[in-house]
Amino acid sequence: MSVAIKKSIKVLQNIRIEEGVYDLRLEAGDMAMDASPGQFISLYCDDGGRLLPRPISICEIDKETGNIRLVYRVVGNGTREFAGLKQGELIDCIGPLGKGFTLEGKKALIIGGGIGIPPLLELAKQLKCEKSIVLGFRDVTFLDKDFESYGKVYISTEDGSVGTKGNVIDAIKANNLEADIIYACGPTPMLKGVKEYAGSNNIRAQLSLEERMACGIGACLACVCKSTEVDHHTNVNNKRICKEGPVFYADDIVL
Amino acid sequence: MSVAIKKSIKVLQNIRIEEGVYDLRLEAGDMAMDASPGQFISLYCDDGGRLLPRPISICEIDKETGNIRLVYRVVGNGTREFAGLKQGELIDCIGPLGKGFTLEGKKALIIGGGIGIPPLLELAKQLKCEKSIVLGFRDVTFLDKDFESYGKVYISTEDGSVGTKGNVIDAIKANNLEADIIYACGPTPMLKGVKEYAGSNNIRAQLSLEERMACGIGACLACVCKSTEVDHHTNVNNKRICKEGPVFYADDIVL
Amino acid sequence: MKDNNIKGNNEINKDICMKVNIAGIEFKNPVTTASGTFGSGMEYSDYVDLSRLGAVTTKGVSITAWYGNPTPRIAETYGGMLNAIGLQNPGVDVFIQRDLPFLKTYDTKIIVNVVGKTAKEYCQVVDRLSDCDVDMLEINISCPNVKEGGIAFGQDPKRVEEITSLVKSHSRKPIIIKLSPNVTDIATIAKAAEAGGADAISLINTLTGMKIDIERRTFLLANKIGGLSGPAIKPIAVRMVYQAANAVKIPIIGMGGIMEACDALEFIMAGATMVAVGTANFINPRATEEVIEGIEDYMVRNNIKDVNDLIACVR
Amino acid sequence: MKDNNIKGNNEINKDICMKVNIAGIEFKNPVTTASGTFGSGMEYSDYVDLSRLGAVTTKGVSITAWYGNPTPRIAETYGGMLNAIGLQNPGVDVFIQRDLPFLKTYDTKIIVNVVGKTAKEYCQVVDRLSDCDVDMLEINISCPNVKEGGIAFGQDPKRVEEITSLVKSHSRKPIIIKLSPNVTDIATIAKAAEAGGADAISLINTLTGMKIDIERRTFLLANKIGGLSGPAIKPIAVRMVYQAANAVKIPIIGMGGIMEACDALEFIMAGATMVAVGTANFINPRATEEVIEGIEDYMVRNNIKDVNDLIACVR
Numbered sequence A, B: 001m002s003v004a005i006k007k008s009i010k011v012l013q014n015i016r017i018e019e020g021v022y023d024l025r026l027e028a029g030d031m032a033m034d035a036s037p038g039q040f041i042s043l044y045c046d047d048g049g050r051l052l053p054r055p056i057s058i059c060e061i062d063k064e065t066g067n068i069r070l071v072y073r074v075v076g077n078g079t080r081e082f083a084g085l086k087q088g089e090l091i092d093c094i095g096p097l098g099k100g101f102t103l104e105g106k107k108a109l110i111i112g113g114g115i116g117i118p119p120l121l122e123l124a125k126q127l128k129c130e131k132s133i134v135l136g137f138r139d140v141t142f143l144d145k146d147f148e149s150y151g152k153v154y155i156s157t158e159d160g161s162v163g164t165k166g167n168v169i170d171a172i173k174a175n176n177l178e179a180d181i182i183y184a185c186g187p188t189p190m191l192k193g194v195k196e197y198a199g200s201n202n203i204r205a206q207l208s209l210e211e212r213m214a215c216g217i218g219a220c221l222a223c224v225c226k227s228t229e230v231d232h233h234t235n236v237n238n239k240r241i242c243k244e245g246p247v248f249y250a251d252d253i254v255l
Numbered sequence C, D: 001m002k003d004n005n006i007k008g009n010n011e012i013n014k015d016i017c018m019k020v021n022i023a024g025i026e027f028k029n030p031v032t033t034a035s036g037t038f039g040s041g042m043e044y045s046d047y048v049d050l051s052r053l054g055a056v057t058t059k060g061v062s063i064t065a066w067y068g069n070p071t072p073r074i075a076e077t078y079g080g081m082l083n084a085i086g087l088q089n090p091g092v093d094v095f096i097q098r099d100l101p102f103l104k105t106y107d108t109k110i111i112v113n114v115v116g117k118t119a120k121e122y123c124q125v126v127d128r129l130s131d132c133d134v135d136m137l138e139i140n141i142s143c144p145n146v147k148e149g150g151i152a153f154g155q156d157p158k159r160v161e162e163i164t165s166l167v168k169s170h171s172r173k174p175i176i177i178k179l180s181p182n183v184t185d186i187a188t189i190a191k192a193a194e195a196g197g198a199d200a201i202s203l204i205n206t207l208t209g210m211k212i213d214i215e216r217r218t219f220l221l222a223n224k225i226g227g228l229s230g231p232a233i234k235p236i237a238v239r240m241v242y243q244a245a246n247a248v249k250i251p252i253i254g255m256g257g258i259m260e261a262c263d264a265l266e267f268i269m270a271g272a273t274m275v276a277v278g279t280a281n282f283i284n285p286r287a288t289e290e291v292i293e294g295i296e297d298y299m300v301r302n303n304i305k306d307v308n309d310l311i312a313c314v315r
Ligand SMILES: Cc1cc2nc3c(=O)[nH]c(=O)nc-3n(C[C@H](O)[C@H](O)[C@H](O)COP(=O)(O)OP(=O)(O)OC[C@H]3O[C@@H](n4cnc5c(N)ncnc54)[C@H](O)[C@@H]3O)c2cc1C
Pocket: A040, A052, A053, A054, A055, A056, A057, A058, A071, A072, A073, A074, A075, A076, A077, A078, A079, A080, A115, A118, A119, A209, A210, A211, A212, A213, A246, D075, D076
């Protein structure tokens, strides 16, 4: 795996693509060269009151220009600060961090929920096999158009305003989607549903998890999840989401 | 006295006029209307790690445009942050604060030392009597040209590179300057010298003092100086520099 | 007259109840000022309508005028500040003659912070104030910046109980004991105040701290040590309020680093019946009123009708 | 081989002495890592040349593997953070087999942070490590995040003295007692550690704190209470180091909120022989090296030849 670096990088663009959701393009240089789908970058705030970096998954990587795209939702003071970033400004980042998706399988189901959708875009791009893409939203959709060139896109919305009414599993069932590998990212209840679905249908699944982080590089043990096997690092049933993850095989973790 | 207000105001210009000394013009509006020479404005930092406002004296007031000029030296993190302010940016300020100079006398000596010089410029402008201006520097001079339209300017430098070698008192003596009123701002050792000089020559003197401040409006009692009489506020021999000052009659305070 | 008027317009319009009650006194809302950060209200009356506040808590008042400490009295620290004012104040007589009449022109409750060098001095001030038209007395046994009295009373449960019952026996007003956070176990101290008969406790006073000027190689404060306040200390303060609330039945006034309504709500949910805004006043003179408005907004947004429903709701 | 190599190039070039000595051990400079913020050095070795550090202080090591607390284990606070990791670690055997050989490939001193649920467990770990090639042991009697052991040992002078002398009697390595700041009087605790035979003390561990999520109306940490670290706590830490340095003769390792060299210098001037960089590593992985470089620059700028001349220079 590549070594993450910390540096100030230039904002190329930062635009609102949906109520409270922003599209940030960064001139990441080396960081982009080393990055793979499912990895993340941690962004530092400029305000000294907020010290910890904010982990944001990589949405798209352009290895030719060294540019990286991130898509984030404003949920607190840090992301609110990011929303104010202007073209040409610098932001401190560390990355790429973590272990991303392993590209495998012949028939893939890519499943994303809400703000868990962005990291799947680069995956959809790089994954060369047959693939169906299922995106779940509460109501308004975003980023779904970007996926269309990489596979057939199925949508679920809670209110039924677009696609299947219900959640991503409902959309999978409604469309009789089959797969030998699942890639998923989204809120924990969704990931639980996906893990269960994959288990009962005997499909291998890779899930991308989230936890509060401090160091982002595996040193502080803030970001663990329960693992089925003892972890090599501390010999207990805890894996570090920032280091062994954020992407895990569903069988390896307890949700 | 006018009521100080707190608001965000626009930076019109912020340029370096000397090594580490900056000239900041603010679109102060009402604040400028109410301001008088010797008063100050407190500027807030943008970085949440630094909470307390930085008091900076008003250097020039343009009541027609509502603009205010401040001249400050970079001495720590707060003033370093200010040095990075760009035209068009906003900065939180509270002011005008304190009690400035009382315009009086027939023959004035205006004495400034180092970064104590800026607040004397508006005074020199508004003071209509005969006046001599004595400015003391370590080596390089600044702002001295701005004073020339308001009176004869005498300079002292510690290294003798410009004007009288020595301090402001040396310059006064060397030029046989006389006065019935002294206005002074500068480092405490200089103010002590001026107070002594004024005392032994029987000249009334107004001195502008400095102390670390929190509230800036007279509530916290951080910024007191020793006074000869008991103060009306707390009935002890302490006056608040932010409220009863920063300008005091030399006889009223103990340095 | 004053009491009939307690429901401000805002509360009626928003259809929520902000009233809280401590020792039989009704406050129009749960927000007061932290002693020493708001003078006697005068200086901030240009920025804040004092009648909007649940109460004004005054700067510490002693039996005679106190000079306070030499300067520098404050130093900025990361996300906070140190102060060693040393309780400069004009003494209780000037307070009664000048500051109290001023405060009485507003429709708010008045809490007077009381300081002394000896137990006797506390009682003398309490005696004087018992005859005045003030609502409660806050006994400051936790000031870290004076040589005698202050914190020395506040760090030992036995002395806390003693001074509390002594003061209580003198006071014809309800008393609040203001606790020091510079202790191993805040619950024991809170219980001691309760056992001594306190009507309420307030916490936290400042944490003792120090800053060194590495360029001049000296202490930044003339007093060497000062009290740390501001948002930096909030997690410690919330934890102590939570622990105290679990230890005693008397109401708690919580403070320490409240900058905005969201901070105040943390204290209330941890167990505070009222909160006090301190250092924030220096950063935003309108902080107190904005905290009140922010709590109201939170309640409207979350459909909470009575602020009392939020007190100690996190357990 | 290692010891001959202690003078790095930088020091020779700048003609200053950065070496400090604690209990007969010579450190190439006064900067180490704060336990638990640097893993066992491995993760940060991509960012920092571990051989540049005065010492690496490891995460707490227990006799068997510890699971730690449930998540969320951390919460951000104003100018700081709360943690309740709960000392997750693989146990002393894995440490000795895997982490120690890794650390030995660097030219730095090794301080192992030792934790236990009972006095016996501390001694077991100390026994195991006494035979290993480590330089010092830091006995953590101040972790606020575990139910048993930890802070319970560190808040009462009598127990501090007892555990210190017990551990000392087992250890063939010099021992550092790591003190809790959650006490009324740090000087008494420091003296107890000294009386128990500690070779040095380190302080401060984290201050206990709490954060409430007002939207979900719950605690932010699964453990409810956590330890506060980061620049927010620095003034408290500097004050305690100063007070401890005035109370004891043994050397002090100072920490709490060091972000840059100027912070480290405050601790040294207040009386610390060494300093540790903790939370800052999370914000800047190169923080330790930058602190070392910054101290060197300060000394060159101020024409100070020996860092020992700065220790306790402010009195
Ligand atoms: C591996 C990983 C990838 C992520 N990818 C994305 C993404 O692509 N787009 C996106 O919008 N969000 C993503 N998140 C969530 C994002 O990190 C949080 O929304 C963000 O940190 C919130 O910061 P804030 O200051 O606005 O919120 P606050 O609540 O003010 O933050 C306070 C603290 O809590 C942490 N925090 C709050 N929410 C979360 C969370 N959900 N996960 C982890 N830490 C949190 C913050 O980092 C900060 O330390 C990801 C999280 C992880 C762990």
